[in-house]
Amino acid sequence: MGFERMTSFPTIIFAFRGGKDRRVIRTACEAARLLLNEWPTDDGEEFFTAVRTCLQVLTGEAEPEKLHEAIVSAACEAGVAAITTDLRLGILRISPVSKALRALARDPDPVEPLRLAPYRRRHRQRKWLARS
Numbered sequence: 001m002g003f004e005r006m007t008s009f010p011t012i013i014f015a016f017r018g019g020k021d022r023r024v025i026r027t028a029c030e031a032a033r034l035l036l037n038e039w040p041t042d043d044g045e046e047f048f049t050a051v052r053t054c055l056q057v058l059t060g061e062a063e064p065e066k067l068h069e070a071i072v073s074a075a076c077e078a079g080v081a082a083i084t085t086d087l088r089l090g091i092l093r094i095s096p097v098s099k100a101l102r103a104l105a106r107d108p109d110p111v112e113p114l115r116l117a118p119y120r121r122r123h124r125q126r127k128w129l130a131r132s
Contacts, residue, residue, distance in 0.1 A: 009064035
């Protein structure tokens with residue numbers, strides 16, 4: 001049973017302790033070190049799933065994308081901010097989403113259009129037309 005130390009997946013950035021401590025994870029080996037040595041909690045179902053999946057990826061029994069999702073889920077469980085790209089959607093994803101952002105997404109306030117004086121509008125239009 002050989003270990004694939006350089007098994008890589010999309011980059012994940014973790015922000016610990018209010019953003020003062022950050023870690024960037026690119027490979028399964030880095031993920032294993034982070035989970036076993038620096039993870040803030042060593043209990044929880046998602047944490048154990050991430051450790052198990054990490055071992056499976058290192059031994060070649062699972063795909064790296066599975067580890068990517070397991071680590072992001074463990075970060076949500078531990079309250080650690082995880083910034084990553086969503087491969088299926090092709091977008092940047094930040095987890096966990098704060099309660100304030102969730103509330104805003106469910107019930108957004110109407111956005112008022114920007115009201116400019118007529119001379120300011122003409123000035124801004126000329127400025128943008130000059131750029132093209």
